[in-house]
Amino acid sequence: MSELPKTFDPAEIEQRWYAHWEANGLFRPDRPGAEPWTIVNPPPNVTGSLHIGHALDNTLQDILARHARLKGKDALWVVGTDHAGIATQMVVERQMGLHQQKRTDFTREQFVEKVWAWKAESGGEITQQLRRLGCSMDWKNERFTMDEGFSKAVLKVFVDLYNEGLLYRDKRLVNWDPGLGTAISDLEVETREIAGKFWHLRYPLADGSGFISVATTRPETMLADMAVAVNPADERYQALIGKQVRLPITGRLIPIVADEHADPELGSGAVKITPGHDFNDFEVGRRAGIEARDMLNMLDAKAQVTQTSLGDIPADLLGLDRFEARQRIVKLLEEDGVLERVEDRTIQTPYGDRSGVVIEPWLTDQWYVDAATLAKPAIEAVRTGKIKIVPKTWEKTFFNWMENIQPWCVSRQLWWGHRIPAWFGPKKDEHGLVTDYVPQFQADGSYIVGPGDNVPFVAETWADARILATEFYGSQKAIVEGSYIGENADSVTLKRDDDVLDTWFSSALWPFATLGWPEDQPPFVPSEVEGHASNAAQGVSTSLDTNGEGAALQKAPFVLSEVEGHAKNASPGARASTSLSTNGEGGASRPQLHGRYPNDVLISGFDILFFWDARMMMQGLHFMKDVPFRTLYLHGLVRAADGQKMSKSKGNVVNPLGLIDTYGADALRFFMAAMESQGRDIKMDEKRVEGYRNFATKLWNAARFCQANGITASTTLEAPRADLAVNKWIIAETIQTVQAVDLALADYRFDGAANAIYQFAWSRFCDWYIELIKPLLGQMDAPATGPEADETRAVAGWVLDQILVLLHPFMPFITEELWSKTGARASELIVAKWPMADARSIDPEASKEIDWLIRLVSEVRAARTELNIAPGTRMPCHVRDAGAETQARIARQQAVIARLARIDIAEGEAPAGGAAQVVIDEATFVLPLAGVIDLDAERARLTKGIAAAEKERDALAGRLGNASFVERAKPEAVEKARADHAEKTAEAERLAAALARLG
Structure with a gap:
């Protein structure tokens, strides 16, 4: 055990611990035999940087991932980035413009090489920023939507959907x-x-x-x-x-x-x-x-x-x-x-x-997916509870969109992305002769010989497309690839489609293509990863050589697919079964892809419910015959303090990295969790972030107190044996907090879980328990010994450990640091064990007694404060109407009451004259005020204060009662008026109670 510094320095701790976790593989799924638990991150754009929405989304995911590890599960958090077709092409073209270059100054292949070079040099910015936030992702298997294995999955899905008649070419408005x-x-x-x-x-x-x-x-x-x-x-x-x-x-x-x-x-x-x-x-x-x-x-x-x-x-x-x-x-x-x-x-x-x-x-002319057909199993999955949407209120929106879904246009006129795997050749007339090819209006506004009313050959590779073309035109014709469609006596030239797929088409495969599908390889094979990394580093994507896009106007039967059971020349109108695969009892099928599919949960902003979430449902159910995730949690937006949506044009964007620099990642994470209330929007409040930094500091100081008083790490998961009421009470409080956090996380009540551990750690442990046990521990230069001191040190060490474990998913850095410095440990905190909520350790009578003690001390302190009694003034206290139980509690806790409330219990009736009266249960505690304060002056002060508070309260009530104000004023102005009214109402009531106490 090494001594904790006096000052809590988040920056140093965060950098050191994250490097340790990652270097030692502590984010990796490596628990053979343990229950698999899997989550995938919404892949941020490779062009992106961490914004406040990312901070919220990834904080919530990390809470669940770290909690799953602490619960003993083999947790995998899949991480990766999206190639972001439009956004990335814009970035690279903008950079080229700085050098007076245009995309069209280069061949397609040269431009794509430039994009890969940019990705290798600058595309990892956001992943480094996610590390700063503390995200415990499996970086050893970071994925990219254009890496080799993922691209193979994209090609297969396109070809299979085309083969089944669920993907087709059509002329429509876009x-x-x-x-x-x-x-x-x-x-x-x-x-x-x-x-x-x-x-x-x-x-x-x-x-x-x-x-x-x-x-x-x-x-x-x-x-x-x-x-x-x-x-x-x-x-x-x-x-x-x-x-x-x-x-x-x-x-x-x-x-x-x-x-x-x-x-x-x-x-x-x-x-x-x-x-x-x-x-x-x-x-x-x-x-x-x-x-x-x-x-x-x-x-x-x-x-x-x-x-x-x-x-x-x-x-x-x-x-x-x-x-x-x-x-x-x-x-x-x-x-x-x-x-x-x-x-x-x-x-x-x-x-x-x-x-x-x-x-x-x-x-x-574009490529379309028959979204209406694919949507039906997804609708069924949500309706029957196979996918649970949290909060449930989003189901109505989901059903409304899915039941009225339009064909999904999946082609984009870009150079960066997955080229659609289609090649085009000239049609044949009714006599089998090749017809004239049709000029086609192209995306750049010119007329060229292109894939107008021509024949598409859809296949995963050029070699397979050539086989299909040979079957169509006859073996006497050589099939070649070129930049235009043509035919002569000896050969037919096929033109590869220039378009690429919509980025959301590929990201819709994220829950299973990241896990090794279609090869069904585990997602954590180092050799696979090294191959991906090598290709990415060299700026190479083999998929770019094997896919493309076309522009025919009809569904054609010429496809080549490796999907088992699909006919080579399937009918254009064929439809594959899209029903849910079940286990024979109406439930979802057993986990696939080494237990990683379905994923356990998906965390997503509500704004991509249809961009991404619904499309993952459609593709996952179609290709895996099972839901992609069991629960979909939709969180709200992070808004500016006044409730407005953040935007650069308004100048109200908050940089999460700046908040991390100022307050630490733990404080920002805890703010996000504490404010996330089942999908409601969050108002950014830097003061709250600062408050949670203060919370971290308070916990740090509490740990230093424990360390200085001989309190060290616990040796057992279960609570130590306790005889003292104060120790029984804190054990019960700990167990109840574990229960509250467990229930909140099970219901995805992030705010409930965060606030439960916050209130317990700050109020119960740091404020009350430490104060209550100080006499039992003695002085630092003369520590107490004996059974009561030993018991108290054991209990305090155990409680601090439970706090660190409970708080770790929310504030991983400070908790890991304190865990390492407060005693010998069998493992890092990140892979420790979650506390047990053993109700058998709860002693109701001890809990009631300490709760009574806390209420008494709190009420006496409040009365003293309201009456302007100097903090150091000791006062006599007379007790009226106390029952036997209260008298026994007073006898047992008299020393604590005297120390914390600064009162001495006196015998007999209170003397006549002004007195403050505090009622706790059946007993009244009377504090004579003669000689302590000027009663007349105090009455005058309180009366004046009550009048002022009531005047402001009534003025605010009048404004809120004005329908014109409520309807026309800005929402934030109305909300402030309501808050001010509540504050003045409470102030008037508090001062009136203080006046009544004077007797």
């Missing part, structure tokens, strides 16, 4: 980000309110009999209008249904169609339909019989006006940016006399969350 030049998910679109216009236009009827009025917030899209819709029940327009209007500027004729999308109560009741540039219009167009391939697209990938297939857009509009085109088109409409009026309107406008550019609905 959210197109012109700034990034790629499709993005609905979930990556943020809607902002902006000041805009509502243009009312007159479309002339083709027969010259009049016109029909429409209104739009995007007049430029009228160049690609294909219909005008009216409600079939709208009597105003029934005679016009089926007629045509002549589109201004282009002169095209378009029909008037009946569709319930048109609302008779909105505007004129007639709606212009642009199916190639509006999601609602796309559906109207399909209902009107317009095929997606025939819908007009008037914008290129940069959102500039381009010629449609009909060639009717005036030349002076071509090449204009969409917003420049808007101004020009409005002017032309005004000149033509068809602009009725313009009104100001607040417009809900979609923006890309990364680029900040207005999103354009754009008609393109």
